[in-house]
Amino acid sequence: MPDLSVSYMGLKLRNPLIVAASSLTGTAAKLKRCEEAGAGAVVLKSLFEEQIEVQTAQLEKEGDYGHPEAADYLRQFGLRLNQDQYLKLVKDAKASLSIPVIASLNGVSPRGWTAYAAKLAAAGADAIELNIALLASNYEHNAADIEGTYLKIVQAIRAQVKLPVAVKLGPYFTSLPQTAVALRRAGAAALVLFNRFYQLDFDIEKLTLAPGYHLSSPDEIHQSLRWIALLSSEVGCDLSASTGVHDGAGVVKMLLAGAKTVQLCSTLFLKGMGRLQECLKDLEAWMQRHGFAAIEDFRGKMSQEASPDPQLYERLQYIKVYVGLE
Template sequence: MADMKTKYLGLSLKNPIVVAASSLTSTPGGVKKAADSGAGAVVLKSLFEEQLRADIQAVGGSAGESHPEADAYLSEMGMHAGSGEYLKLIRDAKGEVDIPVIASVNCIGGPWWTEFAEQVGKSGADALELNIAFLSTSPDETASSLEDRVVQIVRTARSASGLPVSVKLGSQYTNLLNLASRLSSAGASGLVLFNRFFRMDIDLSTLGLKAGPVHSGPEDYHESLRWISLLFGRVPCDLAAGTGVHDHESALKVTLAGARAIQLCSVVYQKGFGVIRTILEGMETWLDQRKGSSLDDIRGKLSRFTSRSPADYERLQYIKALTGIY
């Protein structure tokens, strides 16, 4: 049998499957289900910065910048737990499982959660994932100023928590390679590619706004695949695939591109926790058939870094689409 162990954020995982931050991991029971189903690690549901700010307001603080999705999220999902309850979730989850437990904060900047990051480090979390989701609607904000904010958040979190820090990013940045390099220099140990943001839609019958598709589909892994392959070997960060992996084939593909971890969410909602073992068994079978002894044997094998024709990763698909050659 192939060795499925991996290292991610300096942590030893029995396999690369990580259950992503969501309601699936919002309770100690959910975390235990993930572990019992074979997951190598879990990321606890994200605590929104607004929840930390609410704690401060309750004792006389003031409101500031607000995440555009947070109010609806907190209202619809009923997740009003403050920082104290979240720290308890970390401790309780660690008591239930023997796999790494990664805390998650959905942050937009500011000093609100600096103290909280320190408390996370003291509560037993094995690492901290920063779920950074900026929605810039000002024509006056430049790309560089927005990226500076992201870098500062990472620097502060790493210093305050003392934990390995990963950054869950969106794909809409001017130069992701440059940003990744800056984040690494700021203290990031890993990058999760990519964050699946809230989808907006319009209801034609009510002429109002409504939510778009909530879950990713099996066709959504390609953007993560491309950027993992471009980043592997060029930045000293561990890479995790974060959107669209629904089966063992796509899990193997992102590993070949260079991923050390594979986050699952939508497919677990759709098929249940049992899909974790199905994916792992498919990966093991594929490796055994090809006489592969471990995931390390194939990781990054099809990345741009190891390619004899690296330009293909940047231009090939565009040229094929342009000329109609498939």
């Protein structure tokens, strides 16, 4: 049998499949199910800085406290409320799982909330995944301001913990290679490429906003695949693939591109946790067919750097000769 074990941010995983942050990883019982189904590691659902602020604002609205210190107290209270539940999730997960448990924090500012990273470390988390997503919708902010905020958040978290920190990003950067290297220098041990964001839609009968479909399709693999292939050999930190991986072939592709681990989410919602075993079996069968005994024997074999035609990885426009449709 091939050896599927990998090292990710210095953690030893029995295989490269990680159950991504979502409601699939939101309770200790669900996390146990992930482990039993064969996951190499789990990323807990995120604790959101934004969500904490909303809850606190709600508390403030409900009472007339009329004093800034009272509001301050409430803010602390709101933080503690969520934080305590989340710390319990980390502790419960660590008590019952033997695979690595990665806590996930979502932040939009480098403010005081970053101190909670230390508590996650004390609760036993093996690593932290930082989910940072700043929508560039403000006309006053230029790209350097926005990217600077990403770096400050990572530095603030790194100042709190020695644990490995992964940064989960969306795909919208003008120069992703520069941002990726800057994040690594700021202390990121890994980058997760890419997050898939909440989709906005309109209800044209009610004239209201509506949520778009929340799960990915296998067609969405290409953006992450391209960027992992482009970055994996030079970025200097581990890469974890996310978005659009729905089967064993998708897992193989991401590893060939150079990913250390592959995160699954939508396919597990659609097909159930049994999908993990199917992906692992397909990965093993593929490795056997190709004579690979271990993941490192083929990881990155199809990265841009390993390719005799590196320029093909940078092709953005459709040209007759490549598409063959015209």
